[in-house]
Amino acid sequence: MQFFLEVLIGGLLSGVMYSFVALGFVLIYKASGVFNFAQGAMVFFAALTFVGILELGVPFWLALVLAFGAMVILGIATERIVLRPLVNQPPIALFMATIGLTFFIEGLAQAMWGASVRGLDLGIQDEPIEWILQATDIGVSKFDLFAAGVAAVLVTALALFFQYTRIGRALRAVADDHQAALSIGIPLQTIWRIVWAVAGFVALVAGLIWGARNGVSFSLTFTALKALPVLILGGFTSVPGAIVGGLIIGSTEKLAEVYLGGYVGGGTDSWFPYVMALAFLLVRPEGLFGEKHIDRV
Amino acid sequence: MNGRQIGDVILDLQNISLRFGGVKALTNISFDVREHEIRAIIGPNGAGKSSMLNVINGVYHPQEGRIAFHGEERRRMEPHMAAMQGISRTFQNIALFKGMTVLDNIMTGRITKMKANFIEQAFYFGRARREELEHRKKVEEVIDFLEIQHIRKTPVGRLPYGLQKRVELGRALAAEPTMLLLDEPMAGMNVEEKQDMCRFILDVNDQFGTTIVLIEHDMGVIMDISDRVVVLDYGKKIGDGTPDEVRNNEEVIRAYLGVGH
Amino acid sequence: MLYREAGQFKASYGADQQIFPIRQDRIGIMIVLAIAFIAVPMLASEYWLKGILIQFLVFSCAALGLNILTGYAGQLSLGSAAFMAVGAFASYNFMLRIDGMPLLVAFVLGGLAAAFVGILFGLPSLRIKGFYLAVATLAAQFFIVWLLTKVSWFSNDSSSGVITAQEMVIFGYKFVTPESKYLLVLSVVTALALMAKNMVRGSVGRAWMAVRDMDVAAEVIGIRIMHTKLLAFAVSSFYCGVAGALYAYAYLGTVEPEGFNLDLSFKILFMIIIGGVGSISGAFLGPPSSSCCRFSWM
Ligand SMILES: Nc1ncnc2c1ncn2[C@@H]1O[C@H](COP(=O)(O)OP(=O)(O)O)[C@@H](O)[C@H]1O
Ligand SMILES: [Mg+2]
Numbered sequence: 069m070q071f072f073l074e075v076l077i078g079g080l081l082s083g084v085m086y087s088f089v090a091l092g093f094v095l096i097y098k099a100s101g102v103f104n105f106a107q108g109a110m111v112f113f114a115a116l117t118f119v120g121i122l123e124l125g126v127p128f129w130l131a132l133v134l135a136f137g138a139m140v141i142l143g144i145a146t147e148r149i150v151l152r153p154l155v156n157q158p159p160i161a162l163f164m165a166t167i168g169l170t171f172f173i174e175g176l177a178q179a180m181w182g183a184s185v186r187g188l189d190l191g192i193q194d195e196p197i198e199w200i201l202q203a204t205d206i207g208v209s210k211f212d213l214f215a216a217g218v219a220a221v222l223v224t225a226l227a228l229f230f231q232y233t234r235i236g237r238a239l240r241a242v243a244d245d246h247q248a249a250l251s252i253g254i255p256l257q258t259i260w261r262i263v264w265a266v267a268g269f270v271a272l273v274a275g276l277i278w279g280a281r282n283g284v285s286f287s288l289t290f291t292a293l294k295a296l297p298v299l300i301l302g303g304f305t306s307v308p309g310a311i312v313g314g315l316i317i318g319s320t321e322k323l324a325e326v327y328l329g330g331y332v333g334g335g336t337d338s339w340f341p342y343v344m345a346l347a348f349l350l351v352r353p354e355g356l357f358g359e360k361h362i363d364r365v
Numbered sequence: 366m367n368g369r370q371i372g373d374v375i376l377d378l379q380n381i382s383l384r385f386g387g388v389k390a391l392t393n394i395s396f397d398v399r400e401h402e403i404r405a406i407i408g409p410n411g412a413g414k415s416s417m418l419n420v421i422n423g424v425y426h427p428q429e430g431r432i433a434f435h436g437e438e439r440r441r442m443e444p445h446m447a448a449m450q451g452i453s454r455t456f457q458n459i460a461l462f463k464g465m466t467v468l469d470n471i472m473t474g475r476i477t478k479m480k481a482n483f484i485e486q487a488f489y490f491g492r493a494r495r496e497e498l499e500h501r502k503k504v505e506e507v508i509d510f511l512e513i514q515h516i517r518k519t520p521v522g523r524l525p526y527g528l529q530k531r532v533e534l535g536r537a538l539a540a541e542p543t544m545l546l547l548d549e550p551m552a553g554m555n556v557e558e559k560q561d562m563c564r565f566i567l568d569v570n571d572q573f574g575t576t577i578v579l580i581e582h583d584m585g586v587i588m589d590i591s592d593r594v595v596v597l598d599y600g601k602k603i604g605d606g607t608p609d610e611v612r613n614n615e616e617v618i619r620a621y622l623g624v625g626h
Numbered sequence: 627m628l629y630r631e632a633g634q635f636k637a638s639y640g641a642d643q644q645i646f647p648i649r650q651d652r653i654g655i656m657i658v659l660a661i662a663f664i665a666v667p668m669l670a671s672e673y674w675l676k677g678i679l680i681q682f683l684v685f686s687c688a689a690l691g692l693n694i695l696t697g698y699a700g701q702l703s704l705g706s707a708a709f710m711a712v713g714a715f716a717s718y719n720f721m722l723r724i725d726g727m728p729l730l731v732a733f734v735l736g737g738l739a740a741a742f743v744g745i746l747f748g749l750p751s752l753r754i755k756g757f758y759l760a761v762a763t764l765a766a767q768f769f770i771v772w773l774l775t776k777v778s779w780f781s782n783d784s785s786s787g788v789i790t791a792q793e794m795v796i797f798g799y800k801f802v803t804p805e806s807k808y809l810l811v812l813s814v815v816t817a818l819a820l821m822a823k824n825m826v827r828g829s830v831g832r833a834w835m836a837v838r839d840m841d842v843a844a845e846v847i848g849i850r851i852m853h854t855k856l857l858a859f860a861v862s863s864f865y866c867g868v869a870g871a872l873y874a875y876a877y878l879g880t881v882e883p884e885g886f887n888l889d890l891s892f893k894i895l896f897m898i899i900i901g902g903v904g905s906i907s908g909a910f911l912g913p914p915s916s917s918c919c920r921f922s923w924m
């Protein structure tokens with residue numbers, strides 16, 4: 069039982085990270101209707117850029133600011149160069165463009181900083197927290213808790229940003245109705261730029277945390293891609309969906325790896341989130357929070 | 366009216382109720398349709414007319430009520446089964462296959478009658494080839510009937526609205542239906558286009574004996590071509606009878622004719 | 627298109643329903659086939675045949691399959707490479723485990739195995755659409771490659787997981803030279819392309835496009851959505867499966883799961899986008915241009 073709880077808690081904590089990345093995705097989807105497949109590549113790019121800058125001897129905080137600056141530039145450039153020319157194209161064309169972007173960003177990151185795997189130390193150890201271990205015999209990793217804490221704070225901040233700031237309200241207006249938003253004078257392109265910058269920020273935080281945990285390598289792109297099954301669970305447009313979906317995916321993935329992985333030779337985490345989301349959709353195609361919808365003709 | 370004989374009831378709807386969540390689209394509606402007749406459904410927007418057609422051909426599944434087609438009561442009905450039984454339809458918002466030509470759209474209308482499987486088709490061999498030619502001939506008859514020979518190979522997306530409506534009728538006719546459901550076939554048309562469409566509907570009814578259920582807002586058209594009229598308002602039936610009876614029905618006047626449309 | 631059918635009057639529907647109704651098309655195809663079958667093997671260097679043309683044909687074959695699914699039936703898939711892997715491994719195992727299994731039959735069986743798996747992973751398409759489905763197809767991509775890696779039976783318990791494909795022999799003739807391999811692949815792919823063309827211009831193809839363009843209307847016309855979508859998944863995966871087998875046997879010479887990764891799925895997707903979604907000949911125009919793009923990015 070203790071062990072089960074330990075695995076479950078570890079899973080939930082890592083699930084918060086999925087939620088976080090999924091949220092960046094929801095943001096872009098809501099504001100511009102773009103299914104941004106490049107989110108995973110952006111995580112990789114962010115982490116690699118940060119480590120690359122650190123290696124030049126730049127202090128931690130400055131590197132953080134510079135990496136964030138790079139992500140903002142990347143986001144704005146994406147909006148300007150890739151998405152704006154494709155405005156009014158079918159969603160599938162935009163989707164394909166973001167797949168192309170994925171290759172480009174991955175290539176760019178490696179061209180700039182090299183392809184070798186690097187470590188990243190944020191100064192927080194991946195070890196059980198003493199007093200919890202003493203009190204309950206359950207090991208909760210300090211690092212996981214820290215990461216989840218950061219993600220939780222940011223998730224809340226984003227949700228509040230959406231809800232209460234002027235830009236946030238504009239974002240939601242755009243999401244509800246592009247035409248209407250335009251007609252009341254909200255500059256769509258500004259909104260998109262902001263959204264891509266925020267997505268870049270999300271990618272940076274995710275990149276740092278995952279990079280610190282697993283090393284900064286190409287496989288980060290696959291980790292970040294797991295925000296996608298989270299999205300199909302929670303829905304592309306739902307903030308609570310992204311949060312709950314992330315927790316579900318995070319915890320079941322860990323449980324499956326621990327309890328099933330042994331029988332099947334491990335590595336289940338490469339596919340489990342996808343199969344899990346798929347199985348869930350078969351039972352409930354409208355997703356976690358979606359409403360049942362009957363096509364109108 | 367025409368020389369055709371109106372026959373027995375072929376479609377009988379009893380106490381149909383349909384809800385979407387909290388919205389009551391249809392409440393306890395009963396009416397019937399006789400063979401070879403032109404039966405109109407009228408009512409203000411949102412009255413539940415389109416929903417009624419969707420119930421008839423199985424797109425929507427009513428929570429309550431019974432439907433008998435050709436005297437046979439049916440359980441849960443899927444749209445493709447309705448098609449198999451000879452029910453065709455057009456849609457209020459044109460639902461053509463945008464990426465296909467006029468010819469292919471209408472050919473698709475004959476799909477229930479084509480039996481060759483995909484392997485035969487892959488080799489374009491035997492039955493597949495024969496069928497393709499046979500059905501092409503039928504489709505050309507429809508094309509001639511609707512006078513759209515000149516746009517055969519045009520992708521439907523490029524056609525003006527009025528012609529798209531006509532192609533959609535063609536696709537429905539290609540199935541040689543016994544019952545044709547038309548959802549506002551003349552909406553948004555100019556007078557000439559409306560006249561053409563009326564003529565086609567009457568011809569179909571007259572030449573092929575097709576039973577027609579028609580939703581239309583233009584009262585002039587309704588008075589001219591329909592045999593009997595059902596009036597819906599807020600999902601309830603408020604009138605049923607010949608055009609003249611309906612026109613003089615107090616409740617109908619208040620609910621529908623009173624308001625401009 | 628640079629020319630139209632203006633001025634070519636068909637006296638019968640049969641003439642109008644030919645596979646290539648426009649005369650210029652017919653002549654063009656003949657010329658292309660003549661060049662591909664006769665001139666290329668005589669003129670092309672070994673490097674071109676082995677390094678480029680065979681791969682090009684194999685990818686075209688997979689692109690044909692994906693185009694049927696995505697271009698015609700409108701179901702976006704990101705898992706083509708996984709179905710190629712199924713085809714490759716199934717063919718290998720049929721060759722390995724059944725004595726005297728003819729090569730071409732093994733390819734077809736590989737394709738059928740892929741078709742079967744394709745139907746399984748196509749089931750969600752009955753309930754979900756668009757991007758949701760695209761993400762769901764990633765399940766196929768990751769799961770299948772994982773399964774083929776983990777279950778060593780598939781690779782005949784070889785320790786490295788990399789296995790050498792059997793020799794290609796048909797009626798005692800061994801396909802070892804690049805020319806012969808090229809011609810074998812070309813023949814298979816040409817036959818499959820013609821079949822695809824026939825299907826998409828027949829009622830199956832119309833049903834696929836109808837489901838793609840307006841599924842409710844398609845159903846009302848009498849098209850069984852489930853049957854139509856699953857058939858698209860099956861046929862598409864069959865093409866991918868055969869492509870996978872050809873890739874392993876005629877190009878790589880080995881069978882291994884790693885090559886059939888997400889990148890390959892994307893590559894094939896790009897081919898159909900560049901070559902033209904919803905066109906059979908597009909499957910052959912896409913590969914060269916998309917590999918150029920890919921290289922120029924790197
Ligand atoms: N697929 C659906 N989902 C939810 N509500 C629907 C759907 N179809 C129709 N309705 C509702 O049912 C009512 C009747 O609609 P409809 O049948 O389209 O009316 P009409 O065709 O008479 O204008 C409306 O309130 C409409 O909003
Ligand atoms: Mg209506």
